Amino acid sequence: DEMGGFAQNVPVVQALRNPGMRDRHWDDLSKELRFELRxxxxxxxxxxxxxxxxxxxxxxxxxxxxxxxxMKEFAIEKTLNDMVAAWDDQDFEVMPYRNTGTGVIKL
Structure with missing residues (x-):
């Protein structure tokens, strides 16, 4: 049955459609499977x-x-990009903290 054959490939196809897949992941996958996937x-x-x-x-x-x-690396990448975007327009000033020789950040 043609649909049954396709249905058993669906989990792999869904996994391969992951938006976090980068060249390094395709390289790793090609090595693991011993088949060039690009x-x-x-x-x-x-x-x-x-x-x-x-x-x-x-x-x-x-x-x-x-x-x-x-997928996990993509989530980390997205979080870092969100953090950069949130803090990108902030100006920081380092102020001396008493006579300790250290500073504190002032927004």
Whole structure:
């Protein structure tokens, strides 16, 4: 059944669509799977299914390991970017704190 065959590939396809996937993750994934994976305008699901055993549990586990890491790194990256944006227009002034030789930050 054609739909059944597609359905078993859905978890891998969803994992590969992770917006946090960077070149380093595709490199790691290609190494893990021993198959060159590079998303571009020409890359299709057929390309992946012909080169990989997407329906195998071991393949799914390898894909999830890399994509989970990518997702966590993406969350950290987004948080850092949000912090930079929030603090970017702030002016800080370091004021001496008593006679301690240290300073305090004044906004």
């Amino acid at each position: 998303p571009d305008d020409k890359f299709t699901l057929r390309d992946a299914t012909e080169g990989l055993r997407l329906h195998e549990k071991a393949t799914l586990e390898k894909v999830q390991k890399v994509t989970d890491r990518a």
